[in-house]
Amino acid sequence: DVKVTQSSRYLVKRTGEKVFLECVQDMDHENMFWYRQDPGLGLRLIYFSYDVKMKEKGDIPEGYSVSREKKERFSLILESASTNQTSMYLCASIPGRTTYEQYFGPGTRLTVT
Amino acid sequence: GQQVMQIPQYQHVQEGEDFTTYCNSSTTLSNIQWYKQRPGGHPVFLIQLVKSGEVKKQKRLTFQFGEAKKNSSLHITATQTTDVGTYFCAGPAGGSSNTGKLIFGQGTTLQVKP
Numbered sequence: 001d002v003k004v005t006q007s008s009r010y011l012v013k014r015t016g017e018k019v020f021l022e023c024v025q026d027m028d029h030e031n032m033f034w035y036r037q038d039p040g041l042g043l044r045l046i047y048f049s050y051d052v053k054m055k056e057k058g059d060i061p062e063g064y065s066v067s068r069e070k071k072e073r074f075s076l077i078l079e080s081a082s083t084n085q086t087s088m089y090l091c092a093s094i095p096g097r098t099t100y101e102q103y104f105g106p107g108t109r110l111t112v113t
Numbered sequence: 114g115q116q117v118m119q120i121p122q123y124q125h126v127q128e129g130e131d132f133t134t135y136c137n138s139s140t141t142l143s144n145i146q147w148y149k150q151r152p153g154g155h156p157v158f159l160i161q162l163v164k165s166g167e168v169k170k171q172k173r174l175t176f177q178f179g180e181a182k183k184n185s186s187l188h189i190t191a192t193q194t195t196d197v198g199t200y201f202c203a204g205p206a207g208g209s210s211n212t213g214k215l216i217f218g219q220g221t222t223l224q225v226k227p
Contacts, residue, residue, distance in 0.1 A: 099159035
């Protein structure tokens with residue numbers, strides 16, 4: 001079974017802090033994604049990566065950056081957390097660049113106070 | 114830009130009643146996927162539809178892809194409390210299937226009263 005893990009289930013940070021969210025998948029998948037999920041808005045793509053050190057902006061990249069130094073690990077960085085970044089963050093992965101089912105991690109509920 | 118809309122946003126039903134959620138895309142899709150997210154959980158893939166007019170069944174769940182490949186529906190017959198959750202449809206971003214990116218609908222949250 002594909003396993004996608006995220007570093008924290010719940011996280012509370014203060015405004016202005018730098019926040020790192022980590023995602024690891026164990027199936028040698030090429031593509032990885034970061035989404036945020038907000039009520040009534042569904043899942044919105046922040047960034048995705050199709051290879052080590054390769055990344056592309058999604059629909060809502062402002063205020064976020066990403067890092068993919070190893071194939072199995074994809075990190076989401078909030079350079080200076082703000083209250084409007086309070087949300088559920090979901091990581092997902094797929095084997096390649098065609099439309100496969102996406103395998104999601106358990107999510108990180110981030111609260112910025 | 115490309116949009117995928119889902120209705121209704123919420124649905125409360127009595128256990129045993131049927132339930133349907135509808136998904137509409139602003140562009141023609143090469144395929145459409147459906148996911149289920151249980152309360153407190155993460156989205157889990159249910160099915161992918163590829164052909165125009167395709168209908169697939171999984172026990173009490175019936176999935177349909179429209180003839181024009183711009184809409185889809187999920188119908189649950191005789192709902193059970195285990196059906197509670199949010200159902201998302203998703204289509205390939207840009208309409209094609211060569212990037213792996215998906216555009217998700219807003220989701221329909223189903224509550225079932227026992």
